[in-house]
Each structure stands twice: as C-alpha cells, then as structure tokens.
Amino acid sequence: MDTSFEEAGAAASGPEPTDPPAADATTGAVATDTVAADAIAASAAPTEAPAPAAVPNPSTAPDAVTATSPSVTEAATAATSTGEAAEATETSETAGSAATAAAGAPADAASAAPPVPRPAAAPASLSPSRAGDFMQCPLLYRFRVIDRLPEKPSEAATRGTLVHAVLERLFDAPAGERTAPRARALVPGQWDRLRESRPELAELFADDPDGQRLARWLGEAERLVERWFTLEDPTRLEPAERELFVEAELESGPRLRGIIDRVDVAPTGEVRIVDYKTGKAPRPEYAEGALFQMKFYALVVWRLKGVVPRRLQLVYLGSGEVRTYDPVLADLERVERRLRxxxxxxxxxxxxxxxxxxxxxxxxxxxxxxxxxxxxxxxxPYPLPVRARESGGVPQGRMGAD
Incomplete structure (x- = not known):
C-alpha cells in the first residue's frame, strides 16, 4: 500500500454530528446522495464504493509531499487562464471560492465593485455544488442558476470562506513559519479583506453594536484554523496548487468546472486532492454526497491530464477528522456516466x-x-423560451409564467 501521503496528519475521532446535513460552507454542496431523475438512477452503478475511512494516526511519517511533478501544474496554468474569465461570467457556480480568493487578494483588488447582475441564460456548465443542487431539488437549481435569486449571507458559510482563505494564505510563509499562532493572526486581516470584497457581509453583524457576537464568531474561526494543525502538518507540505480552478468538457456532455482547495504531488508523481470542510463529518448515510464532490474533481483531473488521482482527502475541521478514498478508473467512469x-x-x-x-x-x-x-x-416568471410539446401544447407543471 502506498504511504507517500500519510504524513498529512493524524485523524482525531470526533463526535458524530447531530444536526441534519447542511450545505458545505464554501461550495454549497449538500451531503446527500438523492437522485433527481429516473435517467440518473438508471445510469448510476448498481453499487457504490464504501464510504471513505478515517485516516489512522501515523506516528512515523515519510518525507514531506513536494510539488515535483508538472502534470497537474501544467493543467492548472491552462485552466486558470480561462477560469478567471469563466468565474466572472458565471458567479453562481463559484461564488464561495471566488470570495475566498478575493479574501486573500490585495486590498485594492478586493475593493472592486460588485458584479452587475447578468440576464438569464441556459446552463452552460456543471460544478459539484450545482450538481448537488439539482439532485437535492431541481427547483432549487433553477432558482440559483437560471433565476439567480439572491440569498442572504450566513455566518456558517462566511466562516467557511474565511477559514479557507486563512489556510490558503498560510502557505505563502516559509515552511518553518507555518505555525498555529501565525495562522490565528491571519484571521482578522482576512476578515477585513473579505468584507471589502463583499459589502453585503456587513449585514451579518449589523445588530451587534458592541461587537461581542462578531468576537465570538471570529474566535470560532480561529479555533477551526487551530484544529487543522492537529490533522495536518503544514511544515511538511508544499502544495502543488491552492484554490485551483479546473475545467474540462466531456464529449457530447457538459463542461465540468470547479475549484480544488489543494493539490499535493508526491515525489513519485502521485496526486492527492484535498478539500477542507468547516463542518462535522457526516454520518455514513450522507458520506457519499461529499465523496461525490471529490470524485467529480478527480474526473476533471483525469480528463485534463489522463492521470487518476491517487488519493481523495476530506479534512473535517468541525469534528477533527480526516477521511480518504483511493479512486480507481472505474469510479471515475461511473461518475462520468452519472453526470452525463x-x-x-x-x-x-x-x-x-x-x-x-x-x-x-x-x-x-x-x-x-x-x-x-x-x-x-x-x-x-420563467425567463427562458419553453419548448412546446409535439402536440403543440404547453408542458404541464411548468414553474412560472412566460
């Protein structure tokens, strides 16, 4: 068994969550594996792979992971050049991760004016979060992608964006300086930049004149950041990529896109995809939803470079757990059929x-x-043209008027 990635950290066994599955703070993906249409169910494999297991505590760790292979880095360069423009024209797909990037950008860049609302258009691509929306509720997908109805910012989602920004920026420091105190010290500054890039976040604490609720909220973010150091050792990691935009178009299928939190490449060239979750690890019956997101990313990397990632790793900061899954080609082929x-x-x-x-x-x-x-x-009112039935009638059950 390959152990080149096991130095990533010990997995502390956390309490089982008692809350119902909620949207991930950054991507909006829901930890559920419901199916939205008979066609999807028919295309899915009859059995799914088992839920990812918790990583054992590695008392002895091999050498640190280093970015020695150009395989993913080259793909990142090509994808990012189109990704920035794509994000600007499809904000509903990557709003959370785009905000994370803005939180880590210079203050003058983060102060840019908010994007102008775009006219309704037919869906052109698919991300893990939007795929999760459609599987959870087709009408929710319509509201978010086609109607683009506004949603209020939430403390949980915004805290997730803030924590992601801190963990990304920490790797700007030399390895020996990536300490928990330094990471905690990044929280206030990243929060300031996040507020500058997203003025609507001011309403989160508008009813907090003495700042006590904000102080507790920032303290919770600091504790999540600090817990990460019990799960991974950043002094022994040199990510190949952080907040990596990836995009690949399937033949006769959708354009897949997303933002990967971290890509590690081992000295042997094997690829690990890492995703941070600020919530608790889900119960087994909901675990496949989060794993679906990771398989989605693995599929895009495979389609871009012909390389099946060696490991998919979910880091749950809320419960202090790391869960991994080692995909095989058959996993990615099943996900591709399902996405089609x-x-x-x-x-x-x-x-x-x-x-x-x-x-x-x-x-x-x-x-x-x-x-x-x-x-x-x-x-x-439905903002797009509607196809008439062969009989010439209007489809029944359509949501909204023309």
Missing amino acids: ALWDAICEATESGEWRPRPTKLCGWCDHQAHCPEFGGTPP
Missing part, C-alpha cells in the same frame, strides 16, 4: 420549463420558501 445523465435531465428541464420541487428536511434552511409551491409560494 444528470446533464441530460437538466437540459430537458431547461427546455420544458418543468422544475419540480423535492421536499426534504433541508427545506427548512432554504432561502427561497417564498417562491416555492411547497410553501404556498409562486416561482418568478
């Missing part, structure tokens, strides 16, 4: 205008209840 079927279902809904809600216990956290028929609401 998912994209077919999205295209069908886009053309027909039929976006059905799927009620779950996650509805209680949804910002769009006022527009959802399940809560007595009415969706906004």
Whole structure:
C-alpha cells in the first residue's frame, strides 16, 4: 500500500454530528446522495464504493509531499487562464471560492465593485455544488442558476470562506513559519479583506453594536484554523496548487468546472486532492454526497491530464477528522456516466420549463420558501423560451409564467 501521503496528519475521532446535513460552507454542496431523475438512477452503478475511512494516526511519517511533478501544474496554468474569465461570467457556480480568493487578494483588488447582475441564460456548465443542487431539488437549481435569486449571507458559510482563505494564505510563509499562532493572526486581516470584497457581509453583524457576537464568531474561526494543525502538518507540505480552478468538457456532455482547495504531488508523481470542510463529518448515510464532490474533481483531473488521482482527502475541521478514498478508473467512469445523465435531465428541464420541487428536511434552511409551491409560494416568471410539446401544447407543471 502506498504511504507517500500519510504524513498529512493524524485523524482525531470526533463526535458524530447531530444536526441534519447542511450545505458545505464554501461550495454549497449538500451531503446527500438523492437522485433527481429516473435517467440518473438508471445510469448510476448498481453499487457504490464504501464510504471513505478515517485516516489512522501515523506516528512515523515519510518525507514531506513536494510539488515535483508538472502534470497537474501544467493543467492548472491552462485552466486558470480561462477560469478567471469563466468565474466572472458565471458567479453562481463559484461564488464561495471566488470570495475566498478575493479574501486573500490585495486590498485594492478586493475593493472592486460588485458584479452587475447578468440576464438569464441556459446552463452552460456543471460544478459539484450545482450538481448537488439539482439532485437535492431541481427547483432549487433553477432558482440559483437560471433565476439567480439572491440569498442572504450566513455566518456558517462566511466562516467557511474565511477559514479557507486563512489556510490558503498560510502557505505563502516559509515552511518553518507555518505555525498555529501565525495562522490565528491571519484571521482578522482576512476578515477585513473579505468584507471589502463583499459589502453585503456587513449585514451579518449589523445588530451587534458592541461587537461581542462578531468576537465570538471570529474566535470560532480561529479555533477551526487551530484544529487543522492537529490533522495536518503544514511544515511538511508544499502544495502543488491552492484554490485551483479546473475545467474540462466531456464529449457530447457538459463542461465540468470547479475549484480544488489543494493539490499535493508526491515525489513519485502521485496526486492527492484535498478539500477542507468547516463542518462535522457526516454520518455514513450522507458520506457519499461529499465523496461525490471529490470524485467529480478527480474526473476533471483525469480528463485534463489522463492521470487518476491517487488519493481523495476530506479534512473535517468541525469534528477533527480526516477521511480518504483511493479512486480507481472505474469510479471515475461511473461518475462520468452519472453526470452525463444528470446533464441530460437538466437540459430537458431547461427546455420544458418543468422544475419540480423535492421536499426534504433541508427545506427548512432554504432561502427561497417564498417562491416555492411547497410553501404556498409562486416561482418568478420563467425567463427562458419553453419548448412546446409535439402536440403543440404547453408542458404541464411548468414553474412560472412566460
């Protein structure tokens, strides 16, 4: 068994979460593996791989991971050149990670004016978070991707963005200076930059005149950052990439895109994809949702460079756990078939205008209840052309008027 990545840190066994599965603070992906259409279920493999296991505590660690292989770095250079423009024109796909990047940018760059709302357009690409939206609730996907309805910032999601920015910026320092005190000291400055790049975040603490709630919130972010040092040792890591934008277009399928938190390349050239989660590790019945996101990234890397990542690693700061999965080519082929079927279902809904809600216990956290028929609401008028049925009639069950 390969052990070239095991120096990443010990996995402390944390408490099992008691809260229902919630959207990840950065990507918005939901830890659930429900299926949105019969076509998706038919295309999925009959059995899924087992949930990722916790990493054992490595008392003796091999040499540090170094960025010695150009395989992923070269792909990053090509992808990033188009990624910056793509993010500017499709903010709903990468809002959380774009904010993370802005939080780490110079203050003058972070102070740029907010983007102008764009007119409605048919979906052109698919990210892990938007795929998760459609599988959770097709109507939620429509609200976020086509209608682009605004959503209030949340303390949990914003804290996740802040923690991601701190962990990314920490690697700017020399290896010996990547300490917990230095990381904690980065939190206030990264919060200032995040607020400058996203003025709407001011409303989070508008009712906190004495600053006590803000101080507690920043303290929670500092504790999450500090916990990371019990799981990984940044003095022994030299990431090949951080906040890496990747994009690949499937033949006769969607353009896949996303932002990977960290890419490590071992001296042997093997690739590890790492994702930080500021929440707790999910229960086994919800674990496949987070693993789906990682397999999505692995598929994009494979399609870009023909390399199957050696390891997928999820770092759960909320519960102090590291979970890993070592994919094989068959895993990525199954994910690709599933994404093709998912994209077919999205295209069908886009053309027909039929976006059905799927009620779950996650509805209680949804910002769009006022527009959802399940809560007595009415969706906004559908902004795209609708394909008539062969008989010439209008599809039944369409959400909203023309």
